[in-house]
Amino acid sequence: MMNSVVSGPAERMAYKDSTYVIVSKIAYLIGVPKRIFENQHEPPQLETFQQLENDKNARIIRHLCIIRTAIERNFKYINDKMRVEYKTILTLPQFVPADSINQLLADGVNFIRKSNTMLVGHIIEINRIISDRINNCKQLFPLWLNWKYIRELFIMPNGLCEKGTQAAAAVYYEHIRLYPYQMYIHWMPSDQGNILFNDKRFVSLLYHWHDDEFTEYNKVSDAGSYIKDSIYDFIDASQKAVIVVDCENSDPYKLSATLRRLNSAYTEKITSIILFDDIHTATAWSILEKFTSIPVEHILIERIKQNKSLVDIRLTARACQEYYENKVDSFVIVSSDSDYWGLISSLPKAQFLVMIEHDKCGPDMKAALVNSGIFYCYLDDFYSGDSEELKTNALFQEMRDYMEKSVQLNVIDMLNDALRATRIEMTSAERQQFYDKYVKTLQLSISDEGKVSLVIKVK
Structure with a gap:
């Protein structure tokens, strides 16, 4: 296993008072074992594990990642069993965790296709499902964190073809001890200690990998015990x-x-x-x-x-x-x-x-x-x-106030004006049906420039 703790005093001071919210969520999603969360000396927090266990979208990504890593780690052994002994991954629980397969089935996800007679086919299918579903976990992360950078960690490059999976596997095998808790992610592996040591370290590295710089450190660190204790003493x-x-x-x-x-x-x-x-x-x-x-x-x-x-x-x-x-x-x-x-x-x-x-x-x-x-x-x-949440509520309040001042449209008056202008006569029943079918189903359309218009939905 890679170094799970950064022990140097200089690094500890550099990341003093960091939070562990982001790294705990990443650790859960990439499939870091629960025992790591239960170990008080490791960064991932058990509270986060328990929260995400109740999130179906997070569970699905976690167990797909667990199985993908398990196959990558044991590819030769599993492949030989399938090729020589005609085994399937369902009959190889010593290599592919049956608990993860069963949990995925319970959540309505089955990556095992009858047409997949080769092991690489399972990896490709897992990659496809992860690519399709990873955006369902976007809401787990705050708006200030670049989701594109997070998403790329889960997407195997060219992972929908055999050549791409082979290239990713070669990098993984060569640098397996550098990967966070030896779980597969898409990155350029380098000896940087535990990249999931804390939020401040991880987010800084994540942005650096994309030739970007993260500077909002108050979003990944908290005031220290001296400050808080001084406030408590005052109170x-x-x-x-x-x-x-x-x-x-x-x-x-x-x-x-x-x-x-x-x-x-x-x-x-x-x-x-x-x-x-x-x-x-x-x-x-x-x-x-x-x-x-x-x-x-x-x-x-x-x-x-x-x-x-x-x-x-x-x-x-x-x-x-x-x-x-x-x-x-x-x-x-x-x-x-x-x-x-x-x-x-x-x-x-x-x-x-x-x-x-x-x-x-x-x-x-x-x-x-x-x-x-x-x-x-x-x-x-x-x-x-x-x-x-506070910022979102403040924005909503301002936008509601703006709309109340700027948008003055009564759709009943609009329909009455249209009927008068066209000199169309309708019975009350006919008018109500038209109102329900076309007016009540008006849709809001927003252009790239921010211009808002109402669109009549015609079936």
């Missing part, structure tokens, strides 16, 4: 804590990611999240409460002058009110704006923790926080690879 030491958010100077997706990665045993001690939002900021703030269990108060602040926001003044005033009237002694300020130093210095007995963003907060503010003994952390450091 533990508070009598009553709230989160106040300057929506103008914060990212809703990063804040949502941060809250999701914190232990709920601590976040449930936070009384509320108070959003101070200008009318010009992101839609996502209005739906943030759907993605956190902490009560959210959303304050939308109108502008007196269009070029002057009142968010910082309202936030400061409300924080003082929370401190003096509601006995809040601890504030988590989510903002990269230095204007809030005035708030911090005006409440010397209150406790503060500040969440900022790398590219928005200057060195002076960070130095002032350090000199005052106030802990700050970066929202960017928290794992954001699972922020897709």
Whole structure:
């Protein structure tokens, strides 16, 4: 077996705090044995294995890959048995896992064709089914990950002809110990240790293999234990804590990611999240409460002058009110704006923790926080690879709003106008049948340039 763990201290530091979501899914799909997932010292996570076991599309790809690798590993032995002893792969469980064949049959997939008298025919059929079905697993991976790169791992080059399978087999045999857990994938094998060591390592390599570069490392790594423990200590030491958010100077997706990665045993001690939002900021703030269990108060602040926001003044005033009237002694300020130093210095007995963003907060503010003994952390450091749902919901909301403003079409009025223009008379029954058959079945057509039109479906 290939090296299953990267043991060098330099590499461990380089991939510190990486996640294991992507590599666990890849490991499952290519057929890595379950015992690897059960070994706590190996990267693939058992939780992911158990989740994907309930996904029919993932199961099918997994067991096709298991059988394909088994045949590749034992091709000569299986081929000899079939040729000399007239065996079939169904009667060779020592080489081809019967459990995988049975699971595929249970899932409605049979790669064994009566016409396949040669072993290579089974490989070609497996390759065909994988090629047809691998896109069914696309939804398992986030939108930010290039699916084309993932898909190619499962597609044997020229795998629908004998020559292509022979070429792939030759590469596999020569470099078998370099393949992840010796399972077949399509790549240019090289001695790079365990490519499934963690998400950060795997995704970086995956993009590099395609002459591309992956840079969004907050999607494949999470804040370390020091940062999280410091936040937990802050919450533990508070009598009553709230989160106040300057929506103008914060990212809703990063804040949502941060809250999701914190232990709920601590976040449930936070009384509320108070959003101070200008009318010009992101839609996502209005739906943030759907993605956190902490009560959210959303304050939308109108502008007196269009070029002057009142968010910082309202936030400061409300924080003082929370401190003096509601006995809040601890504030988590989510903002990269230095204007809030005035708030911090005006409440010397209150406790503060500040969440900022790398590219928005200057060195002076960070130095002032350090000199005052106030802990700050970066929202960017928290794992954001699972922020897709919030982003999708925000996009849907914006698109619905846009359509309500831009699309004003009543199909009943359209039909009435058409009848008047054509001077066609219909009975109510005839009109209803026409409406049901043609109007209610209107289809949306979108051109490559994004132009939308309605198409009448004529059977």
